[in-house]
Amino acid sequence: MEKRTVLIVSDDAEFPRQISARWQSERNVPAFMLLGSGLGHGLDAMTFDLAIIGAGRGDAMRPALQALEAGGNPVIVVADEAHLIPAMRREFPRAVAVHRYGGWTDTVVLLAIEVLRRVEAVNRAERAEQVSALMKCHATLGQYMIEMRHTLNNALTSVLGNAELLLLEPGAFSAGVLSQIDTIRNMALRMHEVLQRFSSLEKELTFAGQQSVKEQRAQAAVVGQ
16 A cells, blocks of 8 residues: 555644554554644645644634645544534535544544545546556557558558569669669568568457456356356
8 A cells, every 4th residue: 555644734732743653553654744723825735645633722723624625635623622523514524523532543543544545545446547548548549550450451562562563673773763662662561560460469369358258257157156
């Protein structure tokens, strides 16, 4: 799993220390970034996967919450006063609010781990979609090249045949012209070899696809027994 970054926003120096200390007992510990409530205006230029805000008392964290809500980042808000949580959820629906009471560090860290797993899953899905889109483009291009192979072969046969006929009349051309005709012939032969490789590759891919289908059917038959 890729190492993630967690932003902790609080004016209480003890708040990030408690969270990071609790997280040390987990298998995957993220990188931490610390920020005070007065620096909320710089959040849009920062890169992180999850923000944890120590809301404390009053509206000191409101600018940071507003910036995070607008940026779409996942947020966990730790409130000192339980009666403030419903209002926070109404104003900032993307944020998950937790009461800072009892074993709050366990709750926050375990919840944060699940959020980061979701972030990782979403990122994997997005990368898979990008790879899939790229593969579809490549497949379309490859299919087009295969379909045009016969047309190109016919054109190359014509070029090659005419070059061969011209080379049979050496006395009709100067040495320089004959050299150019010979170059045309050789390049046509090289292009023909490339197209032959396309044909061979098509057969290999077709065979591999058939083998894959057979293996999948055999596995399905074993599972069904």
